[in-house]
Structures are given as C-alpha cells and as structure tokens.
Amino acid sequence: MTTDTPPPIKAVPVRHHGRWIAAAVVLLLAYQVGSALLSSPNLEPHTIGEYLFKDFVLEGVRTTLLLTVIAMLLGTAGGVLLAVMRLSANPVLRVSAAAFVWFFRGTPLLVQIVFFGFLGALLPRLTITIPFTGIAVFDQPTNAVMVGIVPAVLALSLNEMAYAAEIVRAGILAVDKGQTEAAHALGMKPGLTMRRIILPQAMRVIAPPMGNEVITMLKSTALVSVIAGRDLMTAVQTVYAQNYKVIPLLAVAAIWYLALVSVLSVVQWFVERRFGRGHRATSGGGMFR
Amino acid sequence: MTAMIKAEGVRKSFGQLEVLSGIDLQVDKGQVCCLLGPSGSGKSTFLRCVNHLETVTAGRLWVDGDLVGYRQRGDRLHELRESEVAERRRDIGMVFQRFNLFPHLTALGNVVEAPVHVLREPKAAARQRALDLLDRVGLADKADAYPAMLSGGQQQRVAIARALAMRPKLMLFDEPTSALDPELVGEVLDVMRGLAADGMTMLVVTHEMGFAREVADTVVFMDGGVVVEAGTPEQVLGDPRHDRTRAFLAKVL
Numbered sequence: 001m002t003t004d005t006p007p008p009i010k011a012v013p014v015r016h017h018g019r020w021i022a023a024a025v026v027l028l029l030a031y032q033v034g035s036a037l038l039s040s041p042n043l044e045p046h047t048i049g050e051y052l053f054k055d056f057v058l059e060g061v062r063t064t065l066l067l068t069v070i071a072m073l074l075g076t077a078g079g080v081l082l083a084v085m086r087l088s089a090n091p092v093l094r095v096s097a098a099a100f101v102w103f104f105r106g107t108p109l110l111v112q113i114v115f116f117g118f119l120g121a122l123l124p125r126l127t128i129t130i131p132f133t134g135i136a137v138f139d140q141p142t143n144a145v146m147v148g149i150v151p152a153v154l155a156l157s158l159n160e161m162a163y164a165a166e167i168v169r170a171g172i173l174a175v176d177k178g179q180t181e182a183a184h185a186l187g188m189k190p191g192l193t194m195r196r197i198i199l200p201q202a203m204r205v206i207a208p209p210m211g212n213e214v215i216t217m218l219k220s221t222a223l224v225s226v227i228a229g230r231d232l233m234t235a236v237q238t239v240y241a242q243n244y245k246v247i248p249l250l251a252v253a254a255i256w257y258l259a260l261v262s263v264l265s266v267v268q269w270f271v272e273r274r275f276g277r278g279h280r281a282t283s284g285g286g287m288f289r
Numbered sequence: 290m291t292a293m294i295k296a297e298g299v300r301k302s303f304g305q306l307e308v309l310s311g312i313d314l315q316v317d318k319g320q321v322c323c324l325l326g327p328s329g330s331g332k333s334t335f336l337r338c339v340n341h342l343e344t345v346t347a348g349r350l351w352v353d354g355d356l357v358g359y360r361q362r363g364d365r366l367h368e369l370r371e372s373e374v375a376e377r378r379r380d381i382g383m384v385f386q387r388f389n390l391f392p393h394l395t396a397l398g399n400v401v402e403a404p405v406h407v408l409r410e411p412k413a414a415a416r417q418r419a420l421d422l423l424d425r426v427g428l429a430d431k432a433d434a435y436p437a438m439l440s441g442g443q444q445q446r447v448a449i450a451r452a453l454a455m456r457p458k459l460m461l462f463d464e465p466t467s468a469l470d471p472e473l474v475g476e477v478l479d480v481m482r483g484l485a486a487d488g489m490t491m492l493v494v495t496h497e498m499g500f501a502r503e504v505a506d507t508v509v510f511m512d513g514g515v516v517v518e519a520g521t522p523e524q525v526l527g528d529p530r531h532d533r534t535r536a537f538l539a540k541v542l
Contacts, residue, residue, distance in 0.1 A: 179391065181389065182390075186378070188403060189375045192406055192407070
C-alpha cells in the first residue's frame with residue numbers, strides 16, 4: 001500500500017474588491033478634510049509647535065492627570081463600596097446606595113462641577129459636630145476648604161462613584177452563583193468570598209468598561225475649566241483669552257488629550273489581558289473582511 | 290456508632306412547592322451513604338440542607354451533634370450568624386456537579402485558598418499539603434494549570450482535593466460525575482472509592498448504581514420528597530420492596 005500524502009491545495013484566493021474600494025473612498029475623504037484644514041489661515045501649525053511644550057501647558061497636563069488619577073481612585077473605591085451596598089441583604093444600605101446613584105447619575109456632571117465650585121454660596125461654613133453634644137470636631141469656612149483642585153476632585157469623584165457602582169455591580173452579578181456556593185461550602189465568610197473569589201472574577205467584566213471610564217474621565221476633566229480648575233483646558237483658555245490664538249491653542253489641548261488617551265488605550269489592553277487569566281483568549285477575525 | 294448526620298422530619302419548601310416532605314435519615318461516622326432517586330426527588334436539596342446552603346423549613350437536622358443553622362437555648366431556636374454558619378461549614382467538604390472551581394486560580398491556588406485564608410495555615414505548609422492532595426488525586430503535574438486547561442474529570446478531582454484540604458469530617462457529593470463524559474467518570478469514582486476506604490464519612494447523591502452497590506454502606510431511595518426505602522445496597526438494589534424503587538431501578542440498570 002502506498003501512503004502518498006495528497007499535494008497541498010493550490011487555489012485562487014478570494015479577491016477582496018471591497019478593500020480596494022474602501023481604501024479609495026477613505027483616501028479621498030482624508031485628502032479633502034486635510035486640505036481644507038491646512039488651507040485655513042488660523043490653524044498656524046508653527047504656533048501649535050511653539051505652545052505644545054510651554055510651561056503653562058505642561059502644568060495643565062500635570063493637573064489634568066492628577067485630577068484623573070485621584071477622581072478614578074476615589075471613584076472606583078466608592079463604586080465598589082456602593083455596589084456591595086446595593087447587593088447587600090441590609091435594606092438600609094441597599095436603598096441609600098441606590099439613592100446616591102440615582103442623584104449623581106441623574107444630574108449633569110457640568111451642573112455638579114459648578115455646584116461644588118460655588119458650594120460656599122450654599123453653605124458658608126462646613127461644620128461636623130458630634131450629635132447631641134454640640135462639640136464641633138471640624139469647623140471651617142467653606143471657601144477655605146474648597147481651594148485649588150478640591151471642588152473639581154469632589155465633583156468628579158462623586159460622579160464617578162455612581163457610574164463605577166453600576167459597572168462593578170454588573171461585574172459581580174456576572175459571576176456564576178456556584179462560585180459563591182463553593183466559597184461558602186469551604187467555610188469562607190461573605191466578606192472574604194467577595195474579596196478573594198467574586199471581585200477578582202468580576203474584574204474580567206469590570207476592567208473593559210472601567211478602562212473606558214478612565215478615558216472618559218481624562219476628557220471630562222476639561223469641564224472643570226468652568227470653575228477655573230487649573231487643568232489643561234483652563235490653561236489654554238486663559239492664554240487664548242489674552243492672545244486670541246484660539247484655534248492653535250485648542251489644537252495644542254486636543255493633541256495632548258489624544259496622546260494621553262492613546263497611552264491609556266495601550267494600558268487598557270494590558271490590564272484586560274491580565275484579568276482574563278484562566279479564560280481562553282478571545283481573539284479571531286472581525287465581522288467583516 | 291454515633292451519627293454524623295441525623296435528620297428528623299426535615300421539610301423544605303420553595304414558596305408553594307414542597308421539595309422535601311419529611312426526611313428521616315441517619316448516616317453514622319465512617320459510613321458511606323448514597324442517595325438515589327429520579328431527578329426532582331429532592332436528594333440534592335437535602336444534601337444542600339446538610340451544610341446550610343438551603344435553609345430547612347421544618348424538622349431537625351444535626352451534623353455531628355450540632356443543629357444545622359440554629360442554636361437551641363431552652364426550647365427556643367436562635368438563627369446562627371453568617372460567620373457562625375461559615376465556621377460550621379469548615380468541617381464539611383462539598384463537591385458540586387458543575388465542579389465550581391475558582392477559574393482565576395490555578396489548581397494549586399484552588400486547593401490552598403481556604404486553608405490559608407479561612408484556617409490561617411502558614412502558606413508553605415498549606416502549599417505542601419495541597420501538593421500532596423493533588424498527588425493523591427493523581428494531578429501532581431497539573432498544580433500550575435488553570436481550571437479551563439483541565440478536563441472535566443481533572444477539574445472534579447481538583448475540587449475533591451480542594452474540599453479535602455480543609456480536613457473535613459464529612460464529605461458531601463452532589464452528582465459528582467453527572468457533568469462528565471462517560472470515559473472520565475471512572476477516574477473520579479476511583480478517587481471517591483479511595484476516600485471511602487480511608488474511612489471518610491460520605492453522603493453521595495449519584496446515578497452511578499455500580500458505585501453505590503460497591504462502596505455504599507447504606508443506600509437511600511428518594512422520590513417525591515420522601516425516603517421510599519433505605520437499607521444495604523443488597524436490599525435496596527438487589528431486592529427492592531417498593532414498586533417505585535423497582536420502577537426506577539428498571540429504568541437505570
């Protein structure tokens with residue numbers, strides 16, 4: 001008997017005409033948009049280059065990053081807490097967490113930011129007293145507390161908490177009920193089960209939308225320019241209000257935001273891979289070819 | 290001999306639906322008891338009541354002399370706190386139909402998790418013991434594999450090692466081979482046979498008649514939320530007295 005291996009298949013590959021058509025359309029559109037932009041006398045590419053690394057711009061970038069980091073840290077921590085509260089058996093915790101989310105998701109972020117910026121007008125003094133004793137443990141004029149980036153941080157993190165809470169809650173609910181039962185059967189208490197078994201698995205579901213939240217947050221920090229938040233947007237606004245180079249300076253801000261978001265997208269990719277441990281990689285072809 | 294599990298008139302309802310309608314049952318220490326019966330007969334529910342994953346609606350259930358889920362003071366019952374329930378569950382190992390391994394931890398990680406975080410055993414000692422247990426279930430070479438990389442039979446054996454790591458006095462098996470491909474059933478039953486030979490007290494819900502006949506000290510046939518008949522495997526499987534038992538055995542044997 002012969003065991004000839006059949007010859008490798010030589011077939012004419014499928015021709016992807018769609019790719020060529022798409023390339024032509026995209027190139028044409030890119031050329032038209034690009035030439036329109038470059039022909040504008042107000043873009044001033046050399047001015048963009050001149051301002052891109054100016055001290056005030058870099059200082060604004062630093063503040064924008066600081067706001068993003070603090071607001072995301074506080075927002076995520078508070079979000080986990082709120083999510084666990086909402087899923088708790090305790091009805092008081094459940095309702096208060098739901099009320100918090102309802103309020104901070106139900107009002108625009110811009111309104112919240114302006115509100116915290118003008119908190120002194122509503123509450124002239126911030127006072128914390130021990131109930132029934134009248135002893136004040138904290139008593140300061142509001143405008144002495146709400147300085148620098150404090151109002152911006154407060155508004156951004158409280159708002160983020162509400163959104164993070166919903167993301168974390170969805171993540172926790174996505175973990176199979178059998179996991180909780182297995183942990184309980186091993187004698188793990190509810191807190192330990194949540195921390196060691198449920199949350200690490202929920203992270204796989206939580207990480208992608210939280211990555212989007214970081215990116216959204218980075219750009220939302222621009223809103224704090226309405227209360228002079230010292231961020232990147234405030235910095236360029238302050239300068240273009242004086243020298244009227246509005247378009248080049250907005251381009252400077254846009255370039256920085258785009259660069260920072262691009263870096264974050266790469267980080268997000270690594271984070272998602274890390275939390276996907278124990279699961280098969282989900283790669284493969286796109287929907288269209 | 291003393292009872293490890295003792296049930297007196299145990300009832301369980303889910304809303305209007307009564308799943309257990311008065312179960313009387315005793316499993317002595319060192320004995321293997323197999324629960325048989327058609328699906329929906331309440332055998333899994335009873336098993337889950339034993340470690341309080343389900344709350345008993347009426348009747349009394351004791352594990353090693355302790356009332357499950359409650360503390361008796363005088364003639365009043367006090368519900369146990371969740372932390373107290375957790376403490377009671379430490380000595381009861383449970384193996385699930387769907388394995389329920391922790392997918393984010395390796396096989397070794399699954400086995401050391403509870404000894405380290407519940408019993409606060411030193412990490413190095415817990416690790417060594419976990420490796421010994423994985424060796425015992427024939428998976429010494431899979432310690433660093435994640436559950437998704439293991440076959441069903443291998444996952445179930447890791448799950449058994451995970452339960453054994455808590456040094457349980459009682460092991461509960463909820464249809465441990467029902468989710469397995471036929472050729473993988475044997476490896477899991479072999480591990481369970483070894484456990485029984487070592488004198489572990491076991492309550493096993495199963496459809497494996499061969500295993501029940503060979504390993505069980507007592508076989509309990511349940512249907513419609515009640516114990517239809519109980520006895521030695523020879524009695525119940527070989528010479529059933531009730532028509533319902535005969536009808537069931539005729540279908541599965």
